[in-house]
Each structure stands twice: as structure tokens, then as C-alpha cells.
Amino acid sequence: MALYELLLEKFFEEKPHLKAICTEPVNKLQEACSRSPADKSTSQEDINIANEQLIQILIDESIIQQLKTWEGKKGCYAMFNDELLTMLKSSCSSSSL
Secondary structure (H helix, E strand, O other): OHHHHHHHHHHHHHOHHHHHHHHHHHHHHHHHHOOOHHHHHHHHHHHHHHHHHHHHHHHHOOHHHHHHHHHHHOHHHHHHHHHHHHHHHHHHHHOOO
16 A cells, blocks of 8 residues: 555645645544444444545545546556556445445
């Protein structure tokens, strides 16, 4: 996963406005995932809501398409592109949005 994180880090370095858009939903998802497992119903519901909000941002802001376009211009990241985009698309497709 660290390689994907490096790819995203480079992408967001060049597109800080997109990082700003994603930061809050990512933080909410991380917070929801870190809650106590003892509170399963609330924490699972919070995780689902936070996940859907993040996916909606990715869709609304065309971040996956922008990442694909950006990566296409940066041929050095090509070996990570297909797997990363598959993961992201899979997450978006499985959303109930």
C-alpha cells in the first residue's frame, strides 16, 4: 500500500486543491474506523456514512479521472496505475450512491 500512498502524495503535491477537498472526508473515515469495536452499530453506521461521503467527493470532483490523466502524463508511475485505479473504481462501484 505504501507505493499507492507515494503515488497519491505526488498527485496531491501537484494538485493541492484536490487534497484540500479530500482531507475532511478522509479524516472522517479514519475517525469512524478508529472508534471502539464495542460500539459496533454506531461505528459501522459511521464508517458507512463516511465512506459514502468520500466516494461521493471522488465522483463529484472527478478525482479518479484526474488521477488517471495526471498519471498518463507521468509515465514513471505507470506500473502502479492500473491496480490503484481498479481499487478506486471498485470502491466507487460498490457504493450505494
